[in-house]
Amino acid sequence: MRFKDFHKNIKIRIVETFMSRFIGSMIFPFMSIYLAVHFGAKVAGLLLLINVFVGIGINFLGGYFADQFGRKRIMLMAESLRFLAFFTMMVCNSPWFESATVTFAMMTVNSICWGLAGPANQAMMIDVSTPPQRKLMYSITYWANNLSIAIGGIIGAFLFKDYLFELFLALSVASAVTALLVAFFIDESYSPIDLDMTPTQHVGKLISNYRTVLHDRLFVLFTIAGVLILSMEFQLTNYIGIRLSEEMPSQPFLYWEINGVQTMGILRSENTIMVVILMLFITKIPHNFKDRTVLVWSCFFFSIGYAALAYSNNVFILFVMMGILTIGEVFRVPVEQSYMAAIPPDDARSSYMAFNGLKFNLSMLIASSTVTLGAIFSSSVMAGIILAIGLTGTVILKVISPELDKRRNDVELRQKLRPVKAV
Structure with missing residues (x-):
C-alpha cells in the first residue's frame, strides 16, 4: 500500500x-x-x-x-x-x-x-x-x-x-x-436520501441520531478509553509542566544547566521530533502482532511513561521515558484510528465522528483537573492517579478488543462486496 x-x-x-x-x-x-x-x-x-x-x-x-x-x-x-x-x-x-x-x-x-x-x-x-x-x-x-x-x-x-x-x-x-x-x-x-423535512423534523432527527450513537455500547466504551488515554498527552503542558517548573532543580544536561521549564520544552521537542521521524518508518516495520495486541501494549507503555514524567526529577530518566511513551504513541495512533473508522455505520458516520470529536475537550478537562489535584496531593500520589487513568483506558480497550476486531471484520467483508476504487 x-x-x-x-x-x-x-x-x-x-x-x-x-x-x-x-x-x-x-x-x-x-x-x-x-x-x-x-x-x-x-x-x-x-x-x-x-x-x-x-x-x-x-x-x-x-x-x-x-x-x-x-x-x-x-x-x-x-x-x-x-x-x-x-x-x-x-x-x-x-x-x-x-x-x-x-x-x-x-x-x-x-x-x-x-x-x-x-x-x-x-x-x-x-x-x-x-x-x-x-x-x-x-x-x-x-x-x-x-x-x-x-x-x-x-x-x-x-x-x-x-x-x-x-x-x-x-x-x-x-x-x-x-x-x-x-x-x-x-x-x-456520500449521497444521503433526499428527505424534505421541516426544521422541527430536523431537530427531532438530530436528537434521534445522537441517541442512536449513545446507544452503541462499543463506540461509547471506545470513546471513554480514548479520552482517558489522550488525557495523558495533555498532562505534559498541565500538571507535569507545573510540577517540573516548581520541583525540578537545575541539573546538567550535555553542556548546559537546565531547569524544569526548559526540560518541559526539550521533552516536547523530543516527542515531536521522534513522532515525525518514527512515523516515516512505522508502517514498514514488520511484526506478527495483532492490532489489538499493539493497541493494548502501546497504551500500557504510554501510560507508564507519563506516570514516570509525573514523578521523576532525573533529567535522563525523563528523556528515556519520553522516548518510550513516544514509541507507544506512534504505534497506537494508526491502529486506534483504524478501529474508530470501522465502528460507525455508513449513514451516521459524521454523527459518530462529531461525538468522537469531544475526546479532545474531555481530555483537556481531565488534564486541567489534575492541576487542581496537584495542589493538594504529593507528586507520588499524582503519578499514581495519572497511571490509574491511563491503565483504566488500557483495560477498557483490552476488554472490548475482540468486539472491535469483529466490527472491523464485518466492515472489511462489506467492503469486499462493495469496493472503493482508488482514483
Whole structure:
C-alpha cells in the first residue's frame, strides 16, 4: 500500500491540511497573547472559553448536517465561510485598520467552521478508504499534522509579533486555495436520501441520531478509553509542566544547566521530533502482532511513561521515558484510528465522528483537573492517579478488543462486496 494508491480525496486533504495547519500554527497558538494584550488576561481567558464551547456545540450540528446533506456541501460551505473570516482578520490587523473585537468575532467564526467541516472531513476520509488502507492513511495524516504544527509554531514564534498582517494574508490565500480544491477537485463521497423535512423534523432527527450513537455500547466504551488515554498527552503542558517548573532543580544536561521549564520544552521537542521521524518508518516495520495486541501494549507503555514524567526529577530518566511513551504513541495512533473508522455505520458516520470529536475537550478537562489535584496531593500520589487513568483506558480497550476486531471484520467483508476504487 502506497500514497499513490489512495483515492484522490485523501491525497488532496492530506496536502491541503498540511498547508493550512502549517500556516495556522504560526498564528493561532499565539492568539491568546493577542487577546490578553487587547482585552486583559481575565477577559482573554473567558473569550477563549467561549470559543471552545461554540466549537463543541457546532460540532454536533456539523456531524448531523454532513449525514443529511452530504460531506462536500458542508465542507464547501465551511471553507468558504472560513476564507471570509480569515480575510476579515487580515483587514482588521492591517497597517491601515485594527480591530481586536472583530478579530475575536472572526476567531469564533473559524471555530464554527471547524465544527461544521471536521466531522464531514473525517467521515469522507473513511468513505473513500478501505480498511487495509487506513493505518497508512492515519499514519501519514498524523505525521503531516505533527510536522506542520512543529515547523509552523517555531516560525510563528519569530513572526507573530511583527508580521501579523502578512501571516493573515498567507492564511487567507491558503484558505482560498482550500475552498477551490473542495469545490472543483474533491468528489462527493456520500449521497444521503433526499428527505424534505421541516426544521422541527430536523431537530427531532438530530436528537434521534445522537441517541442512536449513545446507544452503541462499543463506540461509547471506545470513546471513554480514548479520552482517558489522550488525557495523558495533555498532562505534559498541565500538571507535569507545573510540577517540573516548581520541583525540578537545575541539573546538567550535555553542556548546559537546565531547569524544569526548559526540560518541559526539550521533552516536547523530543516527542515531536521522534513522532515525525518514527512515523516515516512505522508502517514498514514488520511484526506478527495483532492490532489489538499493539493497541493494548502501546497504551500500557504510554501510560507508564507519563506516570514516570509525573514523578521523576532525573533529567535522563525523563528523556528515556519520553522516548518510550513516544514509541507507544506512534504505534497506537494508526491502529486506534483504524478501529474508530470501522465502528460507525455508513449513514451516521459524521454523527459518530462529531461525538468522537469531544475526546479532545474531555481530555483537556481531565488534564486541567489534575492541576487542581496537584495542589493538594504529593507528586507520588499524582503519578499514581495519572497511571490509574491511563491503565483504566488500557483495560477498557483490552476488554472490548475482540468486539472491535469483529466490527472491523464485518466492515472489511462489506467492503469486499462493495469496493472503493482508488482514483
